[in-house]
Amino acid sequence: MLYVINDCIDFRAGQNQLVLKSSGVAAKLTYPAAKCLEIILDQQGKIVSHAELYQKVWEERGANTSPNTLYQNISLIRRALKEMVPDGDKLINTIPRRGFRIHVDAVVKKMNVSDIQPVVADIITREQNIQLPSTPARISGADKLNVNIGVLLFSSIGKFMTSLSALGQRSFR
Known part of the structure; x- marks a missing residue:
């Protein structure tokens, strides 16, 4: 799934990656951080409760976690967004004692990779299948x-x- 945030940041959920469209600068997120962001973006404008994030990100995978872990992952998302755009860290709002939501003024477009132009969709899909060698090889x-x-x-x-x-x-x- 591809989320376009404010027409300037692509979030490639399947790759746990944020990409600044204007420069191609990318930031990799951990799986839990990417999953939290995906859930928050899916509920655009709505508050996503702490309980929902715990359940969908950790409990469904058989793990229990602390509130500190949740807040650390939200912090990772904010830090990565701030690297993309100056006020990027303000895109995720904390609603005290309730949860998180994407900023009400943010515009989020959700697209399937198949909805994107064929050349771009092929590039994104191929990126997922790249295997890097474990030792550096000599390049001719x-x-x-x-x-x-x-x-x-x-x-x-x-x-x-x-x-x-x-x-x-x-x-x-």
């Missing part, structure tokens, strides 16, 4: 060139899509 000159071309191509696609998005938001006279 041709492989370095291929990697550099791939990085340039991926960066160009991102910039192109960002400019298309910006064009769509402008009004022409």
Whole structure:
């Protein structure tokens, strides 16, 4: 599942990853933090109780946890969001003695990966299947060139899509 927050941050729930759309800067979340964020985003505008988070994040997996663990994971989410945008840590509101919710002014779009343009959906899906070698391998000159071309191509696609998005938001006279 892909959540787009305020048209500037992508949260890739299946990959536990936040990505700043404008630059591609990414932040990896722990599984519990990502699951908490996913539940809060799913309930946009509604308060998600502490009990619901305990149950869906930990108890369903056979684990018990303390309130401190829950608050540490919310802190991880806020820290990652703040790395993305200056006031990102304010996107998750604490409702004292009740729970958490996404800020009422935040705009969250929820999409299935299959709803995204085919090229982008393929890139996101392939990212999940990448296996890194356990020991560093030597990279030949041709492989370095291929990697550099791939990085340039991926960066160009991102910039192109960002400019298309910006064009769509402008009004022409």
